[in-house]
Amino acid sequence: MTQDQWTTVDHYIEELLLPEDATLEEARRASAEAGLPAIAVSPPQGKMLELLARLRGARSILELGTLGGYSTIWLARGLPSDGRLVSLELSPDYAEVARANIARAGLDGLVEVRVGPAIETLPELVAEGAGPFDLIFIDADKVSYPDYLPWTLELSAPGTLIIADNLVREGRVTDRSNDEPSIVGRRRFTELLGAEPRVNATLIQTVGSKGYDGFALGLVES
Numbered sequence: 001m002t003q004d005q006w007t008t009v010d011h012y013i014e015e016l017l018l019p020e021d022a023t024l025e026e027a028r029r030a031s032a033e034a035g036l037p038a039i040a041v042s043p044p045q046g047k048m049l050e051l052l053a054r055l056r057g058a059r060s061i062l063e064l065g066t067l068g069g070y071s072t073i074w075l076a077r078g079l080p081s082d083g084r085l086v087s088l089e090l091s092p093d094y095a096e097v098a099r100a101n102i103a104r105a106g107l108d109g110l111v112e113v114r115v116g117p118a119i120e121t122l123p124e125l126v127a128e129g130a131g132p133f134d135l136i137f138i139d140a141d142k143v144s145y146p147d148y149l150p151w152t153l154e155l156s157a158p159g160t161l162i163i164a165d166n167l168v169r170e171g172r173v174t175d176r177s178n179d180e181p182s183i184v185g186r187r188r189f190t191e192l193l194g195a196e197p198r199v200n201a202t203l204i205q206t207v208g209s210k211g212y213d214g215f216a217l218g219l220v221e222s
């Protein structure tokens, strides 16, 4: 099986289950035009995020890593009209692109994009009493995932759903001799998740237009 086949099947899924959506297509186009890397979640993955938010009955969502706001729009669509989403982004330029995309999606009343290193904006959210969030999507720099977990737990309550993207990275995480910081970060995060008594978690491998990867789902239980 090849990348071509995974991409073809993602297109098949989009054709049958994801009606054309001018807003989301425009967000992808505007992000590409602004020179953002093409690393947003795929359309089927975005739809899954929306469905998970709805299943959870989420009224508040926290996202780490906004990029152009593509996953942000999907997640915010899973919120009720009086819901709220805070998305954390390092790059002021990316955040500007995201805000425009989010406004075009009519979601600017629900969404706040906060600029800065997440390791600084997370404690700010705690200090403000911004939590607990019903759903937290971790998708920022993979090196720092282990440092983000304690902060996301501080911003959680029993019932919070934690989703963490890109934890398989073509299976490279299982190669213990691989000491690339982003691989070590993914592995350490997964170890911490497994050892965390408050969270009941799994990790699902995926293939698709974004290659071979995987995401963790964790339910905060206490």
Ligand code: SAH
Binding pocket: 039, 040, 041, 064, 065, 066, 067, 068, 069, 070, 071, 072, 088, 089, 090, 091, 094, 116, 117, 118, 119, 139, 140, 141, 144
């Ligand atoms: N969630 C987006 C993709 C995010 S890509 C989507 O699926 O549409 C990862 C993002 O994390 C990038 O935009 C990158 O700028 C941001 N990032 C990298 N380091 C960060 C940090 N220290 N704090 C916050 N965001 C960071």
Ligand code: DHB
Binding pocket: 039, 040, 041, 139, 140, 165, 166
């Ligand atoms: C990268 C980041 C992501 O969040 C992703 O889903 C894929 C790739 C990256 O930084 O390369």
Ligand code: MG
Binding pocket: 039, 040, 041, 139, 165, 166
């Ligand atoms: Mg990702």
